[in-house]
Amino acid sequence: MLYISPRDKMRILAQKPSMFTQKRLRWLTILSSLPLFGMVTAFGISPQSTSFQTLPPERKIIQTLSLPEVTISADSNSTYWHQENIRRGDTIAAILTRLEINQQDKADFIHAAKDSKAMRQLKPGEVIHAETTGDGELLTLRYFYGNGEQFLMEKIDDAFEISEQSAEAASRIRVGSGVIESSLFAATDAAGLSNNIAIQIANIFASDIDFYRDLHKGDRFTVVYETFHDDERNTHRSRVLAVEFINKGKSYRAVYFQAPGEEGDYYTPTGESLRKPFLRAPLEFSRISSGFSNARFHPILKQWRAHRGIDYAAPKGTPVMATADGVVEYSGWQNGYGNLVILKHHGEYSTAYGHLSGFKKGLRKAGRVRQGDVIGYVGATGMATGPHLHYELRINGVQRDPSKIIMPAAAPISKKNRTAFHRETKELVARLDLMRNTNFASAQ
DSSP, X not given: OOOOOHHHHHHHHHSOOOHHHHHHHHHHXXXXXXXXXXXXXXXXXXXXXXXXXXXXOOOOOOOOOOOOOOOOOOOTTOEEEEEEEOOTTOOHHHHHHHTTOOHHHHHHHHHHTTTOTGGGOOOTTOEEEEEEETTOOEXXXXXXXXXXXXXXXXXXXXXXXXXXXXXXOEEEEEEEEEEOSSOHHHHHHHTTOOHHHHHHHHHHTTTTOOTTTTOOTTOEEEEEEEEEEOTTOOEEEEEEEEEEEEETTEEEXXXXXXXXXXXXXXXXXXXXXXXXXXXXXXXXTOEEEEOOEEEEEOTTTOSEEEEOSEEEEOOTTOXXXXXXXXXXXXXXXXXXXXXXXXXXXXXXXXXXXXXXXEEOTTOOTTOEEOTTOEEEEEBOOSSOXXXXXXXXXXXXXXXXXXXXXXXXXXXXXXXHHHHHHHHHHHHHHHHHHHHHHHHHHHXX
């Protein structure tokens, strides 16, 4: 311990403080009068404190947290009701697969319903209702297939009992409208409309609008549709009666009309048919990955060459549809095309579908196909770097750009039905006009 004598203490106290010492004393006096928080702040701005520029850089640390494993078990004693939309070219086998029906019940149902009129008239956009167990057993299947007729299958004592009869259903006329922000399905969902309505709209304008490539943000639609309900107010199905779609500022309109003794269809308000001989695309909601070109760098051959078709990118197994009525001219393997189907249509037209992963069961040479029938499935066979469909439109055997060919229109309303057509569709057109004016006013 350092010892300081009383004399030394007096000498030190008698000395005059230096200028530096006086400044330090003043700072200490100020700091001693500040609260704790102010003291921290004072040190934060002191010239002697550490510079912000010398602080280490900020780092973001992401830590993966393990989540508890959740196991969901299906109770085979519980039953569930499902809705499945009928797609263009669908078969009952494909629908049962999507409903995850077990193989035995699927085979038994198809055999039991082989002579059913309803199962041969699967209409795109309509809905099939099914009751199943958790392990895929089919208990009930109901399908309202038009004109108030109902197909009903019930499983009784491990056997399928089928009936086709008139269904008591009340109908209501409804209207809806929406704006495209990203996709047609997102817009109909935001407008409170079912996917069934979206599918019908896409099918109605399939020959005029490519609902993947042609949609733009801000496109609008207005739809008048009819819903059918049972006594419990359950909706069995919905049918579009009139629709307007404004795509890139151009208006497309359609109204439904069914002449006595004929199939119903969609027409323009002036009576022109919307069922054109060729669809705009052989896939629903697909994406063009490579267009028609006289010079394209081939990703496999590594050289510039003509690309005489359109490539549609889609997952492997996506159903490929015939774009027009015709007969099968060729189905098999062909060089760089891989698995290929060629359809011969009316007159000089034919279409080709390449890189398929497989063919539709039952497809055979000279067999007839209808527009929208599934003929195969997307794949990557032949010279393909990934799953896609190569589609060609040929006129007299020469590939042509489908987007630049004006195709002939289908037959319009016949003269004998023209008066009835205008009488029955007048109110539908008026509803579209009213909705358009209402939407325009609300947008101002």
